[in-house]
Amino acid sequence: MATNDGRLTPAAKAPTTTVSVRGLIRGYGPKGVLNGVDLDIAPGEFVALLGPSGCGKSTLLRALAGLDHEVSGSGTVTVPAKVSVVFQDSRLLPWDSVLGNVTLGLQDHDAGERGRRALAEVGLAGRERAWPHQLSGGEQQRVALARSLVRDPELLLADEPFGALDALTRLKMHSLLAHLVAAHQPAVLLVTHDVDEAIALADRIVVLDHGKVALEREVISGTNRAPDDAGFATLHASLLGALGVDRHRALATA
Amino acid sequence: MTAAVLVRKLAYGEPGNSQRGTGGTPPGTADRRPLTRRLGPGPRRRFAALAGPALLLAAWCLASGTGLLDPRILSEPWTVVATASEQLASGKLQEHLGISAHRAALGLFFGIVLGVVLALTAGLSRIGEALVDGPVQIKRAIPSLALLPLLVLWFGIDETMKVLTITLGVFVPIYLQTHAGLRSIETKYVELAQTVRLSRLAFIKKVVLPGALPGFFLGLRFAVTGAWVSLVVVEQINSTSGIGYMMELARTYGQTNIIVLGLAVYGILGLLSDGAVQLLQRKALSWQRTMAG
Ligand SMILES: Nc1ncnc2c1ncn2[C@@H]1O[C@H](COP(=O)(O)OP(=O)(O)O)[C@@H](O)[C@H]1O
Ligand SMILES: [Mg+2]
Numbered sequence: 328m329a330t331n332d333g334r335l336t337p338a339a340k341a342p343t344t345t346v347s348v349r350g351l352i353r354g355y356g357p358k359g360v361l362n363g364v365d366l367d368i369a370p371g372e373f374v375a376l377l378g379p380s381g382c383g384k385s386t387l388l389r390a391l392a393g394l395d396h397e398v399s400g401s402g403t404v405t406v407p408a409k410v411s412v413v414f415q416d417s418r419l420l421p422w423d424s425v426l427g428n429v430t431l432g433l434q435d436h437d438a439g440e441r442g443r444r445a446l447a448e449v450g451l452a453g454r455e456r457a458w459p460h461q462l463s464g465g466e467q468q469r470v471a472l473a474r475s476l477v478r479d480p481e482l483l484l485a486d487e488p489f490g491a492l493d494a495l496t497r498l499k500m501h502s503l504l505a506h507l508v509a510a511h512q513p514a515v516l517l518v519t520h521d522v523d524e525a526i527a528l529a530d531r532i533v534v535l536d537h538g539k540v541a542l543e544r545e546v547i548s549g550t551n552r553a554p555d556d557a558g559f560a561t562l563h564a565s566l567l568g569a570l571g572v573d574r575h576r577a578l579a580t581a
Numbered sequence: 582m583t584a585a586v587l588v589r590k591l592a593y594g595e596p597g598n599s600q601r602g603t604g605g606t607p608p609g610t611a612d613r614r615p616l617t618r619r620l621g622p623g624p625r626r627r628f629a630a631l632a633g634p635a636l637l638l639a640a641w642c643l644a645s646g647t648g649l650l651d652p653r654i655l656s657e658p659w660t661v662v663a664t665a666s667e668q669l670a671s672g673k674l675q676e677h678l679g680i681s682a683h684r685a686a687l688g689l690f691f692g693i694v695l696g697v698v699l700a701l702t703a704g705l706s707r708i709g710e711a712l713v714d715g716p717v718q719i720k721r722a723i724p725s726l727a728l729l730p731l732l733v734l735w736f737g738i739d740e741t742m743k744v745l746t747i748t749l750g751v752f753v754p755i756y757l758q759t760h761a762g763l764r765s766i767e768t769k770y771v772e773l774a775q776t777v778r779l780s781r782l783a784f785i786k787k788v789v790l791p792g793a794l795p796g797f798f799l800g801l802r803f804a805v806t807g808a809w810v811s812l813v814v815v816e817q818i819n820s821t822s823g824i825g826y827m828m829e830l831a832r833t834y835g836q837t838n839i840i841v842l843g844l845a846v847y848g849i850l851g852l853l854s855d856g857a858v859q860l861l862q863r864k865a866l867s868w869q870r871t872m873a874g
Contacts, residue, residue, distance in 0.1 A: 394772055420788065
């Protein structure tokens with residue numbers, strides 16, 4: 328899968344996994360951060376990676392993005408050819424226009440047209456010529472989403488993409504991301520520390536703790552996704568438990 | 582995963598048609614916001630850059646007019662203006678000015694190209710940095726003036742020597758500031774370039790050059806001033822044309838007015854060229870949001 332352009336010929340068997348991580352060990356210096364992580368993501372599957380701050384979520388995501396050259400470790404990582412990354416900061420080039428940022432590195436002759444369409448998709452039609460600093464934080468992050476999706480990724484990696492946004496903007500971004508993912512069908516790994524964000528968006532939630540996968544839970548609409556679904560409370564409590572938060576005690580002291 | 586389900590579940594995040602008031606300023610209260618930022622230098626005004634030089638000129642006029650300044654030490658401004666019109670009428674000033682400007686432009690051009698190429702070489706590869714940075718720092722420690730005897734020996738006293746001297750003065754600030762600008766480009770942008778799989782060439786074009794542009798312009802302002810300075814030096818030694826030669830000739834005849842005219846021309850040229858660079862800088866860096874605006 329990592330070879331050629333990542334597209335399988337019709338004759339080939341449909342792949343069952345887009346991402347495959349085996350025995351991933353990573354550490355900065357002598358201190359281990361990831362101590363043997365195994366993770367599979369199916370094509371089109373939306374996985375949320377939960378974990379307390381500093382547990383190695385970004386380290387794992389950076390390994391998948393191929394950005395961890397300077398980190399020691401072992402294990403195997405298989406990712407598709409077309410991977411897009413959305414960072415917590417929108418990471419727009421301040422010296423390029425909004426459209427220039429979206430089409431950064433695209434070489435096809437219709438790149439501009441595709442960029443315009445991607446901007447329209449995230450609700451920013453008409454802002455093509457603006458400078459990034461002229462946009463609000465939420466708008467900048469939408470440009471970053473357009474930049475990722477215009478490349479038709481097979482895997483979308485997002486590291487706390489809404490972490491810096493206010494609660495209302497964050498909710499709007501959730502529905503936008505759900506729309507976009509449904510339309511483009513990439514596999515997604517969303518890093519977050521927000522349990523509700525994970526439940527609202529993901530098909531599967533993976534909790535990382537002490538450098539290992541501590542818990543995995545499926546999220547199924549109609550069963551445990553909405554607060555009034557029967558399985559919701561159990562799912563919520565087990566996730567908080569895995570994160571080391573005792574909800575009753577948290578409520579008692581609140 | 583079905584889109585419909587997710588969308589329905591997330592409908593609370595949709596922008597609703599909420600009821601909003603008219604907003605704005607309540608009737609009867611004037612808009613009392615201060616017009617400028619409280620901290621920072623305030624808004625930009627046209628021709629403000631001329632205020633300082635104009636003040637200097639006024640002081641000169643005042644000192645000469647009241648007799649405080651002896652014309653034998655420094656000519657009066659009006660004498661200089663009269664001299665200028667004489668020299669313009671005879672065509673001499675234009676001729677010298679044209680030759681000087683040509684030398685400065687050539688030296689500036691080669692210096693900019695050399696400085697940028699060296700900065701890119703040093704900034705984009707460790708080998709380049711190891712090879713380039715040391716020699717440039719050494720050159721930086723040697724004033725152009727000190728190199729002049731050697732350059733005269735090598736190239737004689739013709740145009741090559743003059744342009745080369747200017748080039749050697751110009752490329753150093755261009756190199757230093759562009760290199761510094763390049764090194765200050767944050768790694769997060771390099772990471773971004775990697776994730777969108779930019780080619781090396783596209784990386785230089787889209788990230789490195791624009792990111793180094795603020796540094797380059799800073800270097801350019803030093804370089805332009807430096808070009809005029811080098812010009813004075815080369816034109817006052819073994820030259821038969823140019824503003825510097827005109828002044829040197831006037832010195833042997835004791836013509837203070839022409840010397841001061843030459844100084845005034847250098848001053849005006851310096852001011853104009855710096856203004857041009859600043860204008861260019863503001864245009865090219867309009868994406869920046871800085872305190873000066
Ligand atoms: N570049 C680095 N150098 C040294 N230690 C690092 C570096 N990046 C992260 N770490 C450490 O690795 C651990 C995991 O970091 P990270 O993956 O960023 O956590 P998370 O994203 O889950 O908050 C933290 O303890 C952090 O201090
Ligand atoms: Mg992180």
